[in-house]
Amino acid sequence: MTLNPQEYEAILPKARALVNKVVQRNMADAMLFSAGTDTQIIAYEAVKYKPAIPCLTMHFKHGNPADTEYVKKMVAFLKLNHETHIFGREEVLGNAPKVVEALKKFDPMEIRNSMPVYIGLTILKEKGLKSVFTGDALDELFGYPWQFHLSEAEFAKRQ
Template identity: 35%
Template sequence: MEPDACLSLALDLMRAVGDELRSRGCDTILFSGGIDTSFVALSAVKAGLRPRLITVLFPGSRDEAYVDLVASRLGLELVKVRPTIEEAMRCADEALTAIETIDPIEVISASAVCLGLAKARGLGSKCVATGDGGDELFIGYDFLLDADPGRLSEWLEKVIRGAFFNSVPMGSRLEVRVYLPLYSQRAKEIALRASPGCTVRPVRGRPFGKYLLRLALEAHGLVEVAWRPKDPITRGSGVELLLDSMRRLITTEEAVSLARATSIAVPSYPHAYLLKRRLTLGLSLPPRHKEGSSCPVCGRQLHEDHCPFCGAYVGKGAVSVYSDELYRVTGPLRAP
């Protein structure tokens, strides 16, 4: 497709997002200054809405300059949440309660979401919109940027059938109404029309995902954000520093003992901390999966080659999981 056709699709999506925000009464956006949440904020403004933006920022956050820029350009109220480590760790406990997992990346991401939603609740927000679904439907992940059209079609079919977004269980846990306008039925229909020519496209010699969203941001004066590299919420908000906190809260001896007791080859100190914390909080562990495909790391059931409990991805004979030096010790401890 030509760029003009892609921009036309983006404007269709913008109208769809604006309509959804108005009909749902969303008055707040959980905001990172990235492609997806900036597109949602721009769509709201173009629909005549004036949502409040809430952003979570830890020391070292990469998001702050972008959230300041977008809020200023769009003339929207911006609320910055600067949590303490203690507050973030309490939200990590909330994430463990809401989601059956010990995946550190999932938990710290959900912790950042929890902090933003808690602020929204305190401010009396009626509905909080997120940017969830943008990466999935409009191809924002780096590992898909060199995929062929057939692989992209398979991916899109899979995520349209279903995808997990931690903002949904976190919203339920905190009793905050959360809505995902970039994962609505209309967004899915536009994604099917856009793929692959308007989702992944080379620009200045390198491939960019979410091409149509980027075009729309650039066309509306947000060029600095439009061609921003992707930063996941963990890096953008700076919440990844919680991983170091978790490492300091568990010893190697404790981690090995947990691995032996549970037959889970905890691949990192943060995994071990979160496993210990689940047990301390009296939260159940999912049963071991004995039929069909099971996770080679923790023995739990795989879903679409992914283990939601430990976070491992399994495919083409390889296993990818967040790990550190602990895995050299615990790897052999998993029971068959």
């Protein structure tokens, strides 16, 4: 479904209010924070209710994350209580069996995507934090950038 500008303007405040209500009702002890729009939206709402919410960013030391500068900008803008955990191949290999067990499947893409989340959740659990916002699912709600240019028919084919 493609929205025209008027429809978009009409629905945006409702979507924002809904996200705000969900965050408020499900306030977590901490947050895994990335430069993704999903976690930025959740963090923006969360700090309204819990200004000092602990936020953890995962950084693979053998990678070249393009979003590091965006994380820094958003941390400063939102005044987040933030830290970064840098992890390497050893930590990935040590946790791989646990991630496969948690996922209950061996899908290389899912394992790769879930690894930093698993490590981050483990770190936050060790700190005594019991619930964590991850930002997962907002992309599914608001869409991915690669989807925005697709017609409804093209979008349906790719689902």
